Amino acid sequence: MATAQTASFDLHVHYRQAYLADGYDEFPTMEDRPDNHPEHPVGIIRVAVEEGKALLITGLHTGPVGFSVTVADEDPGADADGYEDIVEISFMPQSESLRIAEWWGEDDHLLPELPSRPGWYRLRYHGVNMDEGAKVNSLATGDAVVDRYLLQIWPQPESPPRVVKSTSHQLAYWCGVD
16 A cells, blocks of 8 residues: 655745755755756746755745655645646655755754655655746745645656646746756
8 A cells, every 4th residue: 555744834934946956965056057858848846866955946036935844755745726737857865864954054944754765766846836926926924825836755766847737827938958
């Protein structure tokens, strides 16, 4: 039987950015933002494969967003009814322990342990209300969140990135930005 663990939290973003990184690294700086995949751009999630890190892009520029991460031992299935945008990309972590890091390491959110050793995993990143978040632009800590995200992680051999569902202007914009 499939198993999955979910962690949910408010994530404070700056410059529309958060990071998926090894649980033991220092702040996961990415000197240069990873490019979109040249043949299959997904825009709102960028992976630095050799570093085992991913850049997650939100609609809101600064402030809290709703965030959940599900780590599963097999594909948990996309939530196409609950989210407007869904993209997938392959990812190779450097350890079994991952975290979501806020800008400049202000706060870290440890995630459930990966079900397998380091190797290829699939990331499926869902977003809802990204356009509204972009319009609001900035929220203070404690304000009600506007945009929400779900990141699903499970073991899967490397495969091309893909856009599963696209409805927002934000996703369309980021798919076109290298």
